[in-house]
Amino acid sequence: MDSGLPSDPLHPPIEVIAPTHYAAPVVFASPHSGSIYPASFLAAAQLDPVTLRRSEDAFIDELFTSAPTLGMPLIKARFPRAYVDVNREPWELDPAMFTDHLPDYVNRASPRAHAGLGTIARVVAAGREIYRGKLRFAEAKRRVETLYMPYHDRLEALLREMRARWAGTVLVDCHSMPSVGGTRDRDAGRRRLDFVLGDCHGQSCASSLVDRVEKVLCDLGYTVARNDPYAGGFTTRHYGRPQDGRHALQIEINRALYMDEQRILPRPYFATLSLHIARVVGEIRDHARTVLAQAA
Numbered sequence: 001m002d003s004g005l006p007s008d009p010l011h012p013p014i015e016v017i018a019p020t021h022y023a024a025p026v027v028f029a030s031p032h033s034g035s036i037y038p039a040s041f042l043a044a045a046q047l048d049p050v051t052l053r054r055s056e057d058a059f060i061d062e063l064f065t066s067a068p069t070l071g072m073p074l075i076k077a078r079f080p081r082a083y084v085d086v087n088r089e090p091w092e093l094d095p096a097m098f099t100d101h102l103p104d105y106v107n108r109a110s111p112r113a114h115a116g117l118g119t120i121a122r123v124v125a126a127g128r129e130i131y132r133g134k135l136r137f138a139e140a141k142r143r144v145e146t147l148y149m150p151y152h153d154r155l156e157a158l159l160r161e162m163r164a165r166w167a168g169t170v171l172v173d174c175h176s177m178p179s180v181g182g183t184r185d186r187d188a189g190r191r192r193l194d195f196v197l198g199d200c201h202g203q204s205c206a207s208s209l210v211d212r213v214e215k216v217l218c219d220l221g222y223t224v225a226r227n228d229p230y231a232g233g234f235t236t237r238h239y240g241r242p243q244d245g246r247h248a249l250q251i252e253i254n255r256a257l258y259m260d261e262q263r264i265l266p267r268p269y270f271a272t273l274s275l276h277i278a279r280v281v282g283e284i285r286d287h288a289r290t291v292l293a294q295a296a
Contacts, residue, residue: 176254196229
C-alpha cells in the first residue's frame with residue numbers, strides 16, 4: 001500500500017555490482033561518483049547543481065564497469081561527495097560549520113576539515129562555500145550514520161568475503177582529478193598527468209602491483225605519476241596493510257581525458273578509455289590472483 005510519504009532517493013545509499021563468479025581477491029570502489037542530490041541539500045546550498053557536481057568523480061563508476069565482468073565486485077556510493085565524503089575519517093568536521101557544540105570525538109584538528117573538505121564539506125573543490133547558513137551537528141550525525149557508516153560496513157564485508165577465499169586482498173579506490181591544480185593545491189595552475197597512482201608512498205600496497213599498473217598504462221600511451229599530487233586518502237590508509245596481506249591502491253584519472261569538466265558531460269574518448277581501463281582491471285586481477293594472494 002502506498003503510504004503517501006515521499007520515498008528516500010538515497011535508500012539504499014550504496015550499490016554493489018557483484019560478478020557472477022569471483023575470479024580474484026579484488027574489490028573496486030567508486031566513492032565519489034554518486035549523483036543523487038537530496039532536495040533538502042539543494043535547498044540549503046547557495047550553489048547551482050552544476051557547480052556542486054564539479055566535486056564529483058563523475059562517470060568513474062561507468063569507467064570501471066569491466067570489474068564485475070572480469071570477476072570482481074564494484075561498490076559505489078549513490079550520494080555525492082559534496083553531501084558526505086566517505087574518503088575521510090567518519091568525524092572530520094569543521095566547527096565553524098555548525099551552530100552547536102561538537103562532541104569530543106570529532107576531529108576538529110584535521111587539516112582537511114580546516115580547509116572545508118571534511119566528512120561534511122563546507123566548500124566545493126573550487127573553494128566556494130556550499131551552504132547559505134550553518135548546520136546543526138544532528139544533521140552531520142544523521143548523514144554519517146545513514147550513509148558513511150553503511151558504505152564502510154559494506155566495503156569491509158566485501159574484503160572479509162575475499163579473505164575467506166584467498167590469503168590476500170586488494171582494494172582499488174577509483175577517483176578522478178581536475179586537469180589543472182586548483183588554487184589550494186600544491187600544484188596550483190599546473191596541468192596534471194593522465195593518471196596518478198597513490199600507495200601512501202609505498203605504505204598501502206605492494207610495489208609489484210603499482211609497477212604493473214604503471215607499466216600497462218604507459219604501454220597504452222598515458223603519462224603516469226606516483227603519489228603526486230595524490231598519495232591516497234583515508235580509504236587507502238585505513239584499508240592498506242600489506243604486512244597483513246591487505247593491499248590498497250588509489251587510482252586518479254585526469255578528467256580532461258574523458259569528460260567536459262565544465263558541463264559534466266562525457267567526451268567521445270570515453271569509450272576508448274573504458275577499454276583501456278578494462279586492460280588495467282584485467283592486469284590487477286591477474287596479479288592479485290597469481291602473486292599477492294599467495295604472498296600473504
